[in-house]
Amino acid sequence: NxxxxxxxxxxxxxxxxxxxxxxxxxxxxxxxxxxxxxxxxxxxxxxxxxxxxxxxxxxxxxxxxxxxxxxxxxxxxxxxxxxxxxxxxxxxxxxxxxxxxxxxxMAHEHQRPDRDDYVRYICKELKDFDAAFERAKRADSRMTEDALCNKPGQAKLYGFRGEDYLMGVTASALALYWPVNKVNAYDYDSIMHYPTLSGDAKEECLTNEQRCHLVRWKDPGNPNDRSVAMVKENLTPSKADIDWVKATYPW
Structure with missing residues (x-):
């Protein structure tokens, strides 16, 4: 199993x-x-x-x-x-x-199947997208942006950071893909939620949120590109993170 x-x-x-x-x-x-x-x-x-x-x-x-x-x-x-x-x-x-x-x-919060209701993710705004897509196209002329961004295994194959942003699945160390389920309320404060200003962000993201690969909707459930905010970096586990650990591994 x-x-x-x-x-x-x-x-x-x-x-x-x-x-x-x-x-x-x-x-x-x-x-x-x-x-x-x-x-x-x-x-x-x-x-x-x-x-x-x-x-x-x-x-x-x-x-x-x-x-x-x-x-x-x-x-x-x-x-x-x-x-x-x-x-x-x-x-x-x-x-x-x-x-x-x-x-x-624990799975990445931003990989939940309902993440689009809470964050905006733009794959081609990842810092390494252009270089990865060029590598992929050289290896397979039929490669598309959609396949590189959304098909499990393609990002890993071409060394693309999009691997950690696949929606609904997460990669294991054995190159398998396990489903990510939504169990509780979406948690922007989770230690497992990537921030906007990470090593994956383009320089343009610093001054223009529209050039950021990952931002949150100010009004979750009502996406509006003119109403977004950066996802902060979480350095400690959230209450929901702690509750999950204690429920999964109680004394």
Missing amino acids: TAPRPWGRNSRNEVVVPFCYLDEETRKSVRDDIILAHNHWLRSLGGTASKDSGHGIKFWEAVNKKGDPEYCTLGPGKSWNDNVAINTVVIRHLANTNKLSAPIG
Whole structure:
């Protein structure tokens, strides 16, 4: 069964989410960010996994018997480290609180099937769209903007950031696509909602909201291009994020 399912529990009732850094260099460059993100989550959740905090989540770095880190791979470009369980979450690059959200099963808010009622997304306004579309056209003369932007797998194939903006589905590490469901009210404050001014935004977006790839409707459900606002960056989990974690992984 390839469908996503919750992490299991250990004998102490903890839901352990194992992770490893891709290699030693990755650990050196992003470990401080991971620790910061981890602490953000713990503060928001009310502390470590316990009856008092009401959640069971525990992030755990893979280590050997001596307590030294086990890296996911044996070095740059090398194979998987057999001392690390195959289901371990791989930390590859610079991380923020968002990076610890996806491994526990949270999906991007802006990928919900009803997102068009709340945000305006313009695929070709992504900063890397033009270059990605050129690559795709060289490889397949039949490629269309619609296919690159909306067909699962195409963005990944051509290294296009549109992969993280597909509506109604989210990509897994196994190159599978799982449905994104709308469960609760749309949450602009979710840690899993991308901001307007991210690395995906064109320079023109700074001064002209009409050139932004992702903005929110000021009047949700009543789209009007003249009434939009930027989506702010969320650095900590929202109340709805916390409620989801505690409902999915209660103590």
